[in-house]
Amino acid sequence: MDRPIRETFLPYGRQWIDEEDINSVIRVLRGDYLTTGPFISTFEQELANYVGAKYAVAFSNGTAALHGACFAAGIGEGDEVITTPLTFAASSNCILYQGGLPVFADIDERTLNIDPKEIEKKITEKTKAIIPVHFTGNPAPLDEIYKIANKHDLVVIEDAAHALGATYKQKKIGSKSDMTMFSFHPVKHITSGEGGIITTDDKEYYEKLLQFRSHGITRDPDKMVEDHGPWYYEMQFLGYNYRMTDIQAALGSSQLKKVDEFLNLRKKYVSMYNDGLKEIKDITIPHINKEGSSSWHLYVIRLHLENLTGNRKEIYNALHQENIGVNVHYIPVYLLPYYQDLGYKKGLCPHAEKLYEEIITLPLFPAMTEKDVVDVIKAVKKVLDCYSK
Numbered sequence: 437m438d439r440p441i442r443e444t445f446l447p448y449g450r451q452w453i454d455e456e457d458i459n460s461v462i463r464v465l466r467g468d469y470l471t472t473g474p475f476i477s478t479f480e481q482e483l484a485n486y487v488g489a490k491y492a493v494a495f496s497n498g499t500a501a502l503h504g505a506c507f508a509a510g511i512g513e514g515d516e517v518i519t520t521p522l523t524f525a526a527s528s529n530c531i532l533y534q535g536g537l538p539v540f541a542d543i544d545e546r547t548l549n550i551d552p553k554e555i556e557k558k559i560t561e562k563t564k565a566i567i568p569v570h571f572t573g574n575p576a577p578l579d580e581i582y583k584i585a586n587k588h589d590l591v592v593i594e595d596a597a598h599a600l601g602a603t604y605k606q607k608k609i610g611s612k613s614d615m616t617m618f619s620f621h622p623v624k625h626i627t628s629g630e631g632g633i634i635t636t637d638d639k640e641y642y643e644k645l646l647q648f649r650s651h652g653i654t655r656d657p658d659k660m661v662e663d664h665g666p667w668y669y670e671m672q673f674l675g676y677n678y679r680m681t682d683i684q685a686a687l688g689s690s691q692l693k694k695v696d697e698f699l700n701l702r703k704k705y706v707s708m709y710n711d712g713l714k715e716i717k718d719i720t721i722p723h724i725n726k727e728g729s730s731s732w733h734l735y736v737i738r739l740h741l742e743n744l745t746g747n748r749k750e751i752y753n754a755l756h757q758e759n760i761g762v763n764v765h766y767i768p769v770y771l772l773p774y775y776q777d778l779g780y781k782k783g784l785c786p787h788a789e790k791l792y793e794e795i796i797t798l799p800l801f802p803a804m805t806e807k808d809v810v811d812v813i814k815a816v817k818k819v820l821d822c823y824s825k
């Protein structure tokens with residue numbers, strides 16, 4: 437066996453934590469509030485300002501935030517919600533939590549985002565909402581999606597877990613839709629350990645989200661049916677404990693200060709990848725969106741399997757042999773066993789299924805170095821040379 441390109445393993449994503457982040461968490465630990473304190477609304481306001489939304493409600497994680505958005509949108513038993521199959525299970529699980537039915541609309545083979553023409557085909561009287569995902573940070577075609585939503589009176593909940601800092605037609609993702617979700621899992625653009633948020637301009641959604649996050653409880657005298665005294669609160673619907681802690685919020689605030697720096701590093705590494713990989717005839721490098729700018733959460737290449745002697749699994753394994761931690765995003769959601777048991781059939785979204793066989797995600801995160809990027813390029817060239825027909 438020859439030597440691997442790298443001596444040490446390079447993951448596909450990883451957080452960036454510096455002394456400033458650590459100190460901001462320590463400050464909370466020394467203070468009065470570990471949760472339900474002042475750091476949460478500060479972080480919410482900062483994030484809302486950053487994306488250009490009126491309100492933001494922080495949650496314990498992005499999945500809980502999506503659940504809250506489905507509740508606020510009024511998704512209930514039997515309602516259909518259209519989403520993409522090429523996403524993490526959370527984008528569709530949040531529909532199931534509310535008793536709704538996820539309906540998968542196939543992707544556009546070029547952009548890998550949900551295809552508005554496919555959405556149109558899936559609309560019925562029961563359709564209540566659309567959950568587009570900005571896959572890899574590349575904005576979904578929001579104008580077309582809104583046109584459909586307005587025509588059929590549907591709510592749009594953007595899953596922007598990949599898209600903090602991305603723009604669509606000069607405006608930041610999170611400033612436009614009914615509700616937009618961002619995630620702060622450590623592989624995402626900024627982290628709070630676990631964490632998520634919904635941004636919205638709608639006061640009614642905002643208030644529902646706040647109440648949903650804390651058991652459905654309100655302490656607002658104007659909203660209560662009775663008033664027994666200063667201790668009194670009312671639980672008015674079944675909510676959850678989905679609160680973010682002040683520890684998480686302080687870390688989130690500290691990270692948000694660096695978000696543009698993080699985005700610039702991602703963009704720099706992407707242009708290195710593009711330059712280094714564009715000549716390789718056996719792969720397609722990511723599509724560049726002309727309607728907006730990607731926040732480059734992931735760098736996904738497509739293998740031209742017809743030109744290769746190995747399949748994706750062999751190439752994936754060969755790259756791991758080189759200590760390059762490539763990954764695959766995503767297994768089409770409805771192919772997962774739980775969804776298969778619900779009755780979704782193979783063949784439902786042929787573009788997503790075909791694409792799933794061809795994709796590999798290369799490492800991309802701000803804390804990697806230029807040398808790491810060069811190693812990945814070398815390893816991809818070495819492995820593909822080996823498998824080229």
Ligand SMILES: *Cc1c(COP(=O)(O)O)cnc(C)c1O
Nearest residue numbers: 497498499524526597619620621
């Ligand atoms: C990460 C992610 C989520 C869920 O976020 P969590 O904070 O991990 O719960 C949802 N959708 C997509 C597309 C994601 O990548």
